[in-house]
Amino acid sequence: MLHMSHRLQGSLGSRWCLGYPSSMPRIYTKTGDDGTTGLLFGGRISKGDPAAEAYGTTDEAVALLGVARALSNEPAFQAQLVGLQRELFVVGADLATNPEERARLEPGVSLVTAEMVERLETAIDALVAEHPPPTEFVVPGANPVSAALDVARSTVRRAERRVVQLGQTGRKVNPEVVRYLNRLSDLVFVLARAQAGETEPGSRGG
Numbered sequence: 749m750l751h752m753s754h755r756l757q758g759s760l761g762s763r764w765c766l767g768y769p770s771s772m773p774r775i776y777t778k779t780g781d782d783g784t785t786g787l788l789f790g791g792r793i794s795k796g797d798p799a800a801e802a803y804g805t806t807d808e809a810v811a812l813l814g815v816a817r818a819l820s821n822e823p824a825f826q827a828q829l830v831g832l833q834r835e836l837f838v839v840g841a842d843l844a845t846n847p848e849e850r851a852r853l854e855p856g857v858s859l860v861t862a863e864m865v866e867r868l869e870t871a872i873d874a875l876v877a878e879h880p881p882p883t884e885f886v887v888p889g890a891n892p893v894s895a896a897l898d899v900a901r902s903t904v905r906r907a908e909r910r911v912v913q914l915g916q917t918g919r920k921v922n923p924e925v926v927r928y929l930n931r932l933s934d935l936v937f938v939l940a941r942a943q944a945g946e947t948e949p950g951s952r953g954g
Contacts, residue, residue, distance in 0.1 A: 838859070
């Protein structure tokens with residue numbers, strides 16, 4: 749996820765075979781063929797490392813929010829989702845940083861902050877005031893946008909669990925990352941309910 753730009757930068761100027769221009773970057777670098785992946789600011793870890801699982805799951809959430817955005821035709825809603833996707837890149841950078849280089853992280857750019865969490869809470873409160881949450885569990889799938897949001901929500905929840913597991917291994921984890929993912933899943937939940945309208949069946953039926 750976060751290493752794509754690094755891979756591209758590292759391969760600039762290398763030549764493609766079959767006569768492709770030398771200025772075209774390679775998508776593949778072969779550096780991960782040994783089962784490792786690079787960290788931000790240097791170092792490598794196993795692709796099976798809990799950190800890789802945490803920021804990889806965050807990348808899945810970015811993509812799934814993109815699906816919801818692509819299915820929508822509401823410009824304001826699309827802009828909101830783009831903002832959330834960009835903030836998840838901050839989450840990913842925070843998680844993918846070499847632990848010895850964390851002092852180099854920039855708040856709001858590569859370091860998750862309390863202010864980012866507070867913005868989510870403000871957005872949740874405003875949306876709940878307009879669209880009160882359901883009083884029972886709902887069955888997702890009222891329409892394509894709300895369904896995509898629910899898949900994104902469950903993926904954000906999984907990312908949160910992976911980050912908690914990462915912390916349980918003894919790694920230093922920014923506590924704001926856990927808080928951010930928790931609030932983001934809540935926000936995506938209420939966004940899904942707003943997009944679904946009044947058409948969602950309850951879990952109890954009848």
